Amino acid sequence: xxxxxxxxxxxxxxxxxxxxxxxxxxxxxxxxxxxxxxxxxxxxxxxxxxxxxxxxxxxxxxxxxx
Amino acid sequence: xxxxxxxxxxxxxxxxxxxxxxxxxxxxxxxxxxxxxxxxxxxxxxxxxxxxxxxxxxxxxxxxxxxxxxxxxxxxxxxxxxxxxxxxxxxxxxxxxxxxxxxxxxxxxxxxxxxxxxxxxxxxxxxxxxxxxxxxxxxxxxxxxxxxxxxxxxxxxxxxxxxxxxxxxxxxxxxxxxxxxxxxxxxxxxxxxxxxxxxxxxxxxxxxxxxxxxxxxxxxxxxxxxxxxxxxxxxxxxxxxxxxxxxxxxxxxxxxxxxxxxxxxxxxxxxxxxxxxxxxxxxxxxxxxxxxxxxxxxxxxxxxxxxxxxxxxxxxxxxxxxxxxxxxxxxxxxxxxxxxxxxxxxxxxxxxxxxxxxxxxxxxxxxxxxxxxxxxxxxxxxxxxxxxxxxxxxxxxxxxxxxxxxxxxxxxxxxxxxxxxxxxxxxxxxxxxxxxxxxxxxxxxxxxxxxxxxxxxxxxxxxxxxxxxxxxxxxxxxxxxxxxxxxxxxxxxxxxxxxxxxxxxxxxxxxxxxxxxxxxxxxxxxxxxxxxxxxxxxxxxxxxxxxxxxxxxxxxxxxxxxxxxxxxxxxxxxxxxxxxxxxxxxxxxxxxxxxxxxxxxxxxxxxxxxxxxxxxxxxxxxxxxxxxxxxxxxxxxxxxxxxxxxxxxxxxxxxxxxxxxxxxxxxxxxxxxxxxxxxxxxxxxxxxxxxxxxxxxxxxxxxxxxxxx
Numbered sequence: 001x002x003x004x005x006x007x008x009x010x011x012x013x014x015x016x017x018x019x020x021x022x023x024x025x026x027x028x029x030x031x032x033x034x035x036x037x038x039x040x041x042x043x044x045x046x047x048x049x050x051x052x053x054x055x056x057x058x059x060x061x062x063x064x065x066x
Numbered sequence: 067x068x069x070x071x072x073x074x075x076x077x078x079x080x081x082x083x084x085x086x087x088x089x090x091x092x093x094x095x096x097x098x099x100x101x102x103x104x105x106x107x108x109x110x111x112x113x114x115x116x117x118x119x120x121x122x123x124x125x126x127x128x129x130x131x132x133x134x135x136x137x138x139x140x141x142x143x144x145x146x147x148x149x150x151x152x153x154x155x156x157x158x159x160x161x162x163x164x165x166x167x168x169x170x171x172x173x174x175x176x177x178x179x180x181x182x183x184x185x186x187x188x189x190x191x192x193x194x195x196x197x198x199x200x201x202x203x204x205x206x207x208x209x210x211x212x213x214x215x216x217x218x219x220x221x222x223x224x225x226x227x228x229x230x231x232x233x234x235x236x237x238x239x240x241x242x243x244x245x246x247x248x249x250x251x252x253x254x255x256x257x258x259x260x261x262x263x264x265x266x267x268x269x270x271x272x273x274x275x276x277x278x279x280x281x282x283x284x285x286x287x288x289x290x291x292x293x294x295x296x297x298x299x300x301x302x303x304x305x306x307x308x309x310x311x312x313x314x315x316x317x318x319x320x321x322x323x324x325x326x327x328x329x330x331x332x333x334x335x336x337x338x339x340x341x342x343x344x345x346x347x348x349x350x351x352x353x354x355x356x357x358x359x360x361x362x363x364x365x366x367x368x369x370x371x372x373x374x375x376x377x378x379x380x381x382x383x384x385x386x387x388x389x390x391x392x393x394x395x396x397x398x399x400x401x402x403x404x405x406x407x408x409x410x411x412x413x414x415x416x417x418x419x420x421x422x423x424x425x426x427x428x429x430x431x432x433x434x435x436x437x438x439x440x441x442x443x444x445x446x447x448x449x450x451x452x453x454x455x456x457x458x459x460x461x462x463x464x465x466x467x468x469x470x471x472x473x474x475x476x477x478x479x480x481x482x483x484x485x486x487x488x489x490x491x492x493x494x495x496x497x498x499x500x501x502x503x504x505x506x507x508x509x510x511x512x513x514x515x516x517x518x519x520x521x522x523x524x525x526x527x528x529x530x531x532x533x534x535x536x537x538x539x540x541x542x543x544x545x546x547x548x549x550x551x552x553x554x555x556x557x558x559x560x561x562x563x564x565x566x567x568x569x570x571x572x573x574x575x576x577x578x579x580x581x582x583x584x585x586x587x588x589x590x591x592x593x594x595x596x597x598x599x600x601x602x603x604x605x606x607x608x609x610x611x612x613x614x615x616x617x618x619x620x621x622x623x624x625x626x627x628x629x630x631x632x633x634x635x636x637x638x639x640x641x642x643x644x645x646x647x648x649x650x651x652x653x654x655x656x657x658x659x660x661x662x663x664x665x666x667x668x669x670x671x672x673x674x675x676x677x678x679x680x681x682x683x684x685x686x687x688x689x690x691x692x693x694x695x696x697x698x699x700x701x702x703x704x705x706x707x708x709x710x711x712x713x714x715x716x717x718x719x720x721x722x723x724x725x726x727x728x729x730x731x732x733x734x735x736x737x738x739x740x741x742x743x744x745x746x747x748x749x750x751x752x753x754x755x756x757x758x759x760x761x762x763x764x765x766x767x768x769x770x771x772x773x774x775x
């Protein structure tokens with residue numbers, strides 16, 4: 001809102017805050033993306049199966065068989 | 067490898083599930099009452115506790131913190147145990163958490179109905195409850211981290227990251243926004259004032275939506291959707307990016323919006339690029355959910371659980387697209403203060419939170435009770451009623467919002483407002499309010515069917531309170547990074563480090579976002595003629611807060627011609643410097659009141675008008691949907707706390723003369739006598755010690771300062 005941003009902008013050097021925040025964000029986001037893309041397939045598979053990897057009888061499967 | 071036998075605690079999950087259902091029903095019923103009151107104001111029953119201004123915060127708090135809150139805990143307590151292959155860290159903590167949270171909800175409902183409120187939306191609860199919330203939240207976190215630490219799995223699944231982020235961020239938000247100075251046990255003033263208070267409040271409001279209504283439910287989605295579909299999530303990589311992007315965007319991207327125009331060009335260009343890219347993570351989340359079901363859509367046709375989850379995830383996608391659109395300046399100029407906001411949040415609440423909760427309940431209850439759901443057919447009926455309900459609720463409100471905002475802005479060829487009477491723009495959209503009620507009823511009927519269905523299932527089922535299972539003990543690996551192990555992988559198995567790092571991410575982001583907010587105070591030009599409220603006006607302001615007037619009336623005239631024509635000179639930041647808390651409001655069900663007291667403006671009304679209006683709004687304003695406030699006419703004003711109130715204001719930096727608290731009540735009585743005499747001249751017999759006198763004093767003060775020389 002103009003009413004507020006006007007006063008925010010009048011603070012000395014305030015622009016440094018969004019710039020810092022933006023740059024840190026871009027850096028971290030890029031690092032995470034690079035890291036993620038380089039993940040080994042077998043590890044990903046192991047992790048994504050964690051919710052299904054339990055010893056419970058699956059009631060859904062039972063339901064489907066009934 | 068040693069196999070250990072242990073038991074999952076299902077009882078606590080059942081408790082939270084029942085609480086979710088119970089408070090969901092209550093919250094929606096209260097919402098229905100509020101919707102009815104907007105059409106038939108007599109349904110406020112001329113009784114303080116059942117008036118819209120008090121009912122509305124009960125509805126929002128009940129749905130957010132009672133329904134969704136318990137829903138979060140239900141899902142977390144179930145999935146965390148399974149994903150960690152461990153029972154919850156401490157049963158005692160589990161039950162302290164459960165009963166503590168229910169106690170908070172009951173306290174919240176009672177105090178809000180009694181009018182004890184801070185007036186800050188979704189943070190209305192007074193300071194003793196704020197402290198209680200902090201304690202119970204810590205109990206929850208303690209229990210959660212204890213469980214993660216004693217887990218038997220090597221890594222921490224992505225759902226748990228979302229839980230951790232939720233815990234950390236909600237704690238920070240809640241504490242920062244709750245800084246207030248008590249006047250008495252149930253009354254406090256916000257530490258911040260005016261613009262600053264508004265910035266902190268909406269920093270909280272925006273992020274609360276993100277970290278209470280979104281991240282924990284995304285965690286639930288990443289667990290329960292694969293479970294219900296019996297297949298892993300479509301892309302785990304996408305979920306990692308989704309997580310980090312979401313955390314950073316919400317907390318970090320805020321300053322861009324406020325400071326956009328002051329940024330150098332190259333950053334703006336980059337910013338735009340990223341803004342577009344950043345739709346990807348939330349839509350990435352949605353697509354990740356939907357694509358999990360690829361090749362299994364035949365299952366969706368048959369399984370109501372999956373139907374609920376699919377619509378929930380779709381509603382998430384819609385909401386997260388609509389939200390950024392609404393933040394665009396030109397769109398916001400149209401949608402702000404209208405029912406558009408109400409429709410938007412209900413797509414989120416009814417669609418995303420509601421449907422995800424129902425889906426989980428339909429899956430979880432049969433599972434824990436070792437039986438099939440009583441009736442799939444009934445669940446399907448619930449699904450269709452709910453889906454129709456959402457549409458019939460939201461579409462008319464969108465329609466009404468556009469109609470009303472266009473009416474507000476329409477001028478005649480001669481350059482006058484086409485609809486100068488605000489009420490005209492309200493009566494025009496009343497049919498939409500009728501439709502909204504119908505939509506809400508459809509949705510509610512669906513919920514009642516669900517309760518019946520679940521009750522029937524539970525009745526014949528065999529509940530397993532302690533579910534036996536076994537898992538290999540966790541291999542003890544070096545806490546250090548192993549050879550060939552990436553740093554993120556290392557992080558993923560270190561919960562405390564993970565929490566600390568996400569906390570650092572959030573804190574740095576939060577600090578950077580909030581520092582300008584703290585600096586702003588000294589940058590708001592003071593207006594010499596803006597003076598602190600008189601004691602009577604301050605008391606009147608507290609009545610305004612108590613009755614929740616801000617739920618329907620804004621106090622913020624935007625610098626548009628359509629607004630300055632209607633309400634008067636636009637609001638200046640310097641006018642709010644003594645407003646602890648700010649009362650800008652977020653919705654105009656009635657007209658803006660920022661210049662209510664200015665005699666030369668269109669909206670000015672004499673004292674006697676206000677008196678009659680409060681007694682029976684329809685007597686002076688036919689067809690008005692405002693409820694009546696007869697108790698203000700009868701109740702005596704409590705002046706025993708005037709001194710304390712003035713002193714707290716002084717402590718907060720409001721420049722009353724030293725020792726003014728001691729003589730404040732003398733001034734209060736003098737001003738009250740004047741107003742009573744005024745009313746008498748208008749043919750109204752009353753005494754000067756009534757609450758209505760204070761409220762009139764406050765209303766007549768609104769917006770007048772800048773006109774005083």
